[in-house]
Amino acid sequence: MNILSVSALSKSFGGVQAVRAVSFNVEAGQLLAIIGPNGAGKSTCFNMVNGQIRPDSGSVTIGGVEVSGKTPREIWRLGVGRTFQITATFASMTVRENVQMALLSYHHRLASWWPRVMNLYREEADELLRRLGMSEQAHRQCALLAYGDLKRVELAMALANRPRLLLMDEPTAGMAAAERIELMALTAEIVRERRIAALFTEHDMDVVFAHADRIVVLNRGLLIAEGSPEDVRVDAQVRDVYLGSRR
């Protein structure tokens, strides 16, 4: 079943056509990676799906609902979790409180003025943190965490609204090699067990080829290849783009 459907998506900035008529689908329980050289249109494509950029034409549907023109907040309500290339967490709060905030928002409890946060959705937050291996850090302030741990906090927050679709922008950027593989393996495991559709951009080809179910390759705004890691690995056009053409 397709969770995310992107069809004929286009966007230009000034005279530059950043993305040209790109289409792809992501199914439940599947990880799709968008790769391509710098300036290929990965980020533009990604940001049109999450609502930060409004497409010129084409459509993006999540669970059958058209999302282009919706705000990131409305898209989140459709069941979309997000992580950022540079982590965005609430620095003054503890790890647990960060996750509690996402849960409070999911359960429409942010307007309450009386109960104390420390007692709300604590078990649910701890459950998520346990799944991500962050139980021991739960009481620590995010400002004091190592970068790899912040990535896990983000992931826990992204999972708090029980998403159908997970959007990850460079999920392993800025991490050590061993950490990357570990985090991505954990992410893939969660995505499969919860039947989430996951879309991510990534520079590290080891991560991509080890964990993506399918790969979309962009170059100069055009989709030049799509398929399983094996297919993409042997694709002549992809080789041209990454290794230079053999004339």
Add this chain to the structure above:
Amino acid sequence: MSSIVIQFLNGLAGASALFLVAAGLSLIFGVTRIVNFAHGSLYMLGIYIAYSAIGWASGSDGPGPMGFWGGVLVSAIAVGATGALTEMLLLRRIYGAPELFQLLATFGVVLVLKDFALWVWGPEDLLGPRAPGLQGSVAILGQAFPTYDLVLIAIGASVLCALWLLLRRTRWGMLVRAATQDREMVGALGVNQKWLFTAVFALGSALAGLGGALQIPREPAQLLLDLSVIADAFVVVVVGGMGSVPGAALAALIIAEIKSFCVGIGQLDVLGFTVSLPKLTLVVEFIVMAIVLVARPWGLLGRAPGPQRVFAGGHEQPLQPAVRSALLAILALLAAVPFIANGYTVVLLIDILVFALFAASLHFLMGPAGMASFGHAAYFGLGAYGAALLVKAAGFPMETALLSAPFVAAAGAALFGWFCVRLSGVYLAMLTLAFAQIAWSVVFQWDTFTGGSNGIVGVWPSPWLASGSAYYYVALTLCGCGIWLLRRIVLSPYGFALRAGRDSPLRCDAIGIDLVRMQWVAFIVAGTCAGLAGAIYAFSKGSISPETLSIPLSVDGLVMVLLGGVQTASGPVVGAALFTWLQDTVARNTDYWRALLGGIIIALVLLFPQGIVGFIRQRFGRSGSL
């Protein structure tokens, strides 16, 4: 036709004066990111020094041209040196501190300079000499126009050209522009930032001094100039775009021309209503600023600022048992005060309670919500006037008025806040200042309703509350409940959502938090509490005046919050108590209480860059939530 030309020239002369002081402020902000509250004080110093320098250089029959222009030049240089000295001795040590602390430090400088001027030149207004050879007027299209104003226009234009050449054509100017765009990068490229900052401060201060000195034939030197000029200069800088010199020139021109034409046109009949445009001059610049900020949030020629430095903000925790019992003991002591202390102490304590609630409400915006309000007195004043008018004009019983007045303030906060939450950082702060000034000016001018500058007298509590101790218990109960409620909200999901917005707006968006609405509600909550403080204040004094919503009171609130520390809810309470007590005791013993207070503020900023409570916490570990 000829009158239009004259009004236009009047506007140009005004623009020239505004530009000189605003250009310096903008340069300083652009490079050092310091919002220099003391810039108006430097302007004031410029007028005073020019007065003395010209007087010293001239004979019995007034100054010669050399004496006059020499005096102006001496003044500009002296003020530039003062600015450089301030930068080297004070600001250089706190560039790493949170922005609000730098603001507090510059406010300490304001207080010190004000009392310095009082000490040297005395409290009387001083009218300076007129410029020799330029006393008369020239005929322009048959109308007389002061010659000196023409010279002023020429000087303003020349300074603009000189600055433009300096910034565009010299190596130093290139460094200044580079630092305005990306300070860290300039540092990384090996530029000696220390001296760049000092030089910019000296130049900016000298411009303020020059701007002041040039006004000596037009307006008297007086002690209130500092805050009135800084408000004008902030407006010009914000409208033009912070850090942009051409922007400052453009904004000065627009504002001065509109003011000039308001005066020139006089009464205007619109649809049967008579609008007195000259009265509008008190607020016109703030209206312009509000419109510009809503349409172009970074000013006319400004650019969106780079990512702002986020300092890990406060983390409120529930009280630990030991702290809870200590608080209860303090509360019990406060309840016993009328039995053990004299009437004077009780009156002082009412003041402290009122300002503790006022400061706590401001802290609610500044701390958890991360929105600095420079015009918080607006809500205090609306509460005070609401209470007084509900009794006097609407005939409410005093008790009802006291409890309804906060809703007047809440309505004001809802209106002002709706615009403010669309901005952030310094721009938001400036817009709050603009709204406060508009509210002040309405109250100040609406003689028939608010009593104008005289205020409203005879606002007393009901007979059963008339004794000092009875009213003290009312104040203790209401202020105590208000502060407790604010703290409780900070610990609730809503309070956490506000902190979330302060920490990372991006993440808020990604987890579905409607930040703008949350922040708007925060304005209303803070406004309501400030209004309650104002209403209690009104009945405790028996009379109120427009000062209850003036800029100095807003600044007092800021000082209280920053003095105690912005990280925790107890900070503003400690700060308010200390500030009110200092003001009271020191003011009784010396004429120079401001200088002493300013000195204390500067010392505190240098010693405790986290505020007093923040310091205690850091020094003695996280022993509970103070």
